[in-house]
Amino acid sequence: MSDSPNPLPFESFMNPGLGKYARVYRESIDNPEKFYSDAGWILDWYSKWDSIIDKSGEPYYRWYVNGKLNLSYNAVDRHANGIRRNKAAYIWVDEKGNEKIVTYRGLYKRVNALAKALLEMGIRKGDRIAIYLPMIIEEPVAMLAAARIGAVFTVIFSGFGAEAIADRVNDCGAKLMITADGGFRRGKIIPLKETVDRALELTKTVESVIVVKHTGNEINMTEGRDYWYHDIIREKDYVEPERMDSNDPLFILYTSGTTGKPKGVVHGNGGYGVWVTNTLKWAFDPQESDRWWCAADIGWITGHSYIVFAPLILGLTSILYEGSFDYPTPDQIWKIISYYEVDILYTSPTAIRALMKYGDEYPKNHNLSSLRVLGSVGEPINPVAWEWYYEKIGNSQCPVIDTYWQTETGGFVISPAIGIGVAPLKPGSATLPLPGIEPVIIDQSGKEAENGEKGFLFLKRPWPGLMIGLNKDDQKYRSLYFGKMSNAYFTGDYAVKDKDGYFWLLGRADEVLKVSGHRIGTIEVEDALLSTGLVAEAGVFGKTHQVKGESIVSFLVLGSGTSLDSAVDTIKNGIRRNFGSLLVPDEIHIVGSLPKTRSGKIMRRIIKAVYQDQIPGDVTTLESEASVEEIKEAIDKFKKELKASGNSRQRSQ
Ligand code: WT7
Numbered sequence: 001m002s003d004s005p006n007p008l009p010f011e012s013f014m015n016p017g018l019g020k021y022a023r024v025y026r027e028s029i030d031n032p033e034k035f036y037s038d039a040g041w042i043l044d045w046y047s048k049w050d051s052i053i054d055k056s057g058e059p060y061y062r063w064y065v066n067g068k069l070n071l072s073y074n075a076v077d078r079h080a081n082g083i084r085r086n087k088a089a090y091i092w093v094d095e096k097g098n099e100k101i102v103t104y105r106g107l108y109k110r111v112n113a114l115a116k117a118l119l120e121m122g123i124r125k126g127d128r129i130a131i132y133l134p135m136i137i138e139e140p141v142a143m144l145a146a147a148r149i150g151a152v153f154t155v156i157f158s159g160f161g162a163e164a165i166a167d168r169v170n171d172c173g174a175k176l177m178i179t180a181d182g183g184f185r186r187g188k189i190i191p192l193k194e195t196v197d198r199a200l201e202l203t204k205t206v207e208s209v210i211v212v213k214h215t216g217n218e219i220n221m222t223e224g225r226d227y228w229y230h231d232i233i234r235e236k237d238y239v240e241p242e243r244m245d246s247n248d249p250l251f252i253l254y255t256s257g258t259t260g261k262p263k264g265v266v267h268g269n270g271g272y273g274v275w276v277t278n279t280l281k282w283a284f285d286p287q288e289s290d291r292w293w294c295a296a297d298i299g300w301i302t303g304h305s306y307i308v309f310a311p312l313i314l315g316l317t318s319i320l321y322e323g324s325f326d327y328p329t330p331d332q333i334w335k336i337i338s339y340y341e342v343d344i345l346y347t348s349p350t351a352i353r354a355l356m357k358y359g360d361e362y363p364k365n366h367n368l369s370s371l372r373v374l375g376s377v378g379e380p381i382n383p384v385a386w387e388w389y390y391e392k393i394g395n396s397q398c399p400v401i402d403t404y405w406q407t408e409t410g411g412f413v414i415s416p417a418i419g420i421g422v423a424p425l426k427p428g429s430a431t432l433p434l435p436g437i438e439p440v441i442i443d444q445s446g447k448e449a450e451n452g453e454k455g456f457l458f459l460k461r462p463w464p465g466l467m468i469g470l471n472k473d474d475q476k477y478r479s480l481y482f483g484k485m486s487n488a489y490f491t492g493d494y495a496v497k498d499k500d501g502y503f504w505l506l507g508r509a510d511e512v513l514k515v516s517g518h519r520i521g522t523i524e525v526e527d528a529l530l531s532t533g534l535v536a537e538a539g540v541f542g543k544t545h546q547v548k549g550e551s552i553v554s555f556l557v558l559g560s561g562t563s564l565d566s567a568v569d570t571i572k573n574g575i576r577r578n579f580g581s582l583l584v585p586d587e588i589h590i591v592g593s594l595p596k597t598r599s600g601k602i603m604r605r606i607i608k609a610v611y612q613d614q615i616p617g618d619v620t621t622l623e624s625e626a627s628v629e630e631i632k633e634a635i636d637k638f639k640k641e642l643k644a645s646g647n648s649r650q651r652s653q
Helices: 009-013 016-030 032-040 071-080 104-120 138-149 162-172 192-200 270-284 301-313 332-340 349-357 383-393 474-482 522-531 564-578 604-611 628-645
Strands: 051-054 062-065 088-094 099-103 128-132 152-155 176-180 183-185 188-190 208-212 226-228 249-255 263-268 291-294 317-322 344-347 373-377 400-403 439-442 455-459 489-497 503-508 512-515 518-521 535-545 549-558 587-590
Touching: 016 032, 032 051, 032 270, 062 270, 071 104, 071 138, 071 301, 088 104, 088 332, 099 104, 104 138, 128 138, 128 162, 128 192, 138 152, 138 176, 138 249, 138 301, 152 162, 162 192, 162 249, 162 263, 162 564, 176 192, 192 208, 249 301, 263 270, 270 301, 270 373, 270 400, 291 301, 291 332, 301 317, 317 332, 349 383, 373 383, 383 400, 439 489, 474 489, 503 512, 512 535, 512 549, 518 522, 522 535, 522 549, 522 564, 535 604, 549 564, 549 604, 564 587, 604 628
Parallel strands: 088 317, 128 152, 128 176, 152 249, 176 208, 208 226, 291 317, 291 344, 344 373, 373 400, 549 587
Antiparallel strands: 051 062, 088 099, 183 188, 249 263, 439 455, 455 489, 489 503, 512 518, 535 549
16 A cells, blocks of 8 residues: 555555555556666667656657667567577467467568568668558568568558558558458458559559468569569578667557548557557466467557567467458357467457357357456447456456557556456446556546546556657647647547546547447548549438447438439448448438538538437537527428438438
8 A cells, every 4th residue: 555645546445456556556656767667678678768758849758768679679589589489479360270370480580581571672761661461470570570670560451442541551651562462251352452453553652562472362463563472582581670769660550530531640669669568468467378369450559569569579379360250150259269278368349249149159168268367448348248258258257358548559558457466347447547547537627527427538647658649740649639638648538437446438529430449530431421422411420339339320412413223332332442341331321411500511410419319408519610590490401301311210221
């Protein structure tokens, strides 16, 4: 227990289990220099930092100032040349049951070989490269090879379409692309190279493409631009790792925000490496002989931090799975856990709810007794799903680690932490802040909210995992994240703190949806709809969905000349092809007009309120840019519009 004059919020209900956590947390807040110095030594450094943090460029923070390191060295070399040489870094599995085991030594050789090939193709420190791969070994290899030579990589989720790829490549100016002939999903081949070919017609910067042969389907290779991965790799190559400055960029990862264009979140080497590695230890307490399965896609931050960097740096064995949880049969995931004796499973509430729907007999028919810890991420987990996960999957013996974090935070920020003393869990709460994190909930008026009162979640002090910036967008970095409260980071989420100091995340407070845990901007979907050329106006919002958390609802006015008959299918196919199925609305309603303010802004919240029959008495809260009269008129007009078009509340397509 601390003897500090200001008791921590949770010290009031201290119990023996929380003692260590409280001590570590207190230390991190009272003496951050010492705390982060100790935390920093989880990595190997070529030369030590001069100071822990430099705040002179606030709200930009530089961590482990002037420290020099290489994360590929930390992830691979230090195991490959030591006792973990023959330990499995990855057990790769696919939906057909094929398996490939790559040891730390094997990973080291692959990373070195590709790093050498990248150098030979003219890629140098600071150059940007794009990675568009399925969940195969070459994906972490590509990331680590880039990190080894100091090239900044951007991984593009393999579900994205050509325009989404082109937007990202153009924003970061990638010189090289690493892709595959295809990937497997639900028994079908996803033609990745074909999509890349279309994307590259929309970009200018990519000079070469490296193609992994994975599915063996026919593809076009462009002479002088495209190279087979197996043709440019030599097994015995070695590349001396680049001595990276702690604050050099490591990767850019695009994520949706409140505007149409995704933002390029940039993470550095030192602070990011320290944060992801420590947080994995704190939250999950993984053991040397564990099989760790972070069942996310590497294309998202979860995969970057907890399939690639943190588990490799810790020398763990990860399952890497290319496929769906419920294909070919609804018990695929339980089969894998049982066969591979997975110790820790980390997945999303959407996956848990989807698996729950299949019924209890699927998990019951498999031996899941190897599981020791369960994890959840991506969206709030409702207590019913939490309890099912805890009881039916964990046999009421495994703590559920509900990790709250974001692309921008690099790693977990609020989460139970069994590695530093387990807190009593509460189903549906991400529990308490990790060391170094000081969350605060602010109400509408800008004051700190009372316990039990919903408000906006801010993080008051910087931590090493915080992004180092947004690619080419200083203004957005400052205004979106630090514009609301001086030098406190705004998460964009609603949250509430209970009397015990536990945090409950309540969803996004901005125009961002969480669809199956994926972050999707409503304006991004509207832009995608408009870009089909078939739509004149679009209003998009989210609706609660039992499995996916939220689903995308859209109201459209068709362009003149668009025929009503085939419009919905054509629009959906167009978005799927150009942007990817993530952005395809679940519901498309076609109307003759949409409610707008006098200045022409579509009143999204009015569409939603009318659609859900939820017009509040006080309509002023609905739109800031319109008068009460204008809003009332808009509501009446839109109600008539809905009737005329035959769109009632329950109907959807
Ligand atoms: C947003 C960040 C974090 C990696 C995957 C998503 C929501 C995330 C939780 C959680 C409640 C959560 C928030 C956050 N979120 N984890 N445990 N409980 N909400 O990263 O795509 O950057 O999304 O996901 O709304 O702001 P992301």
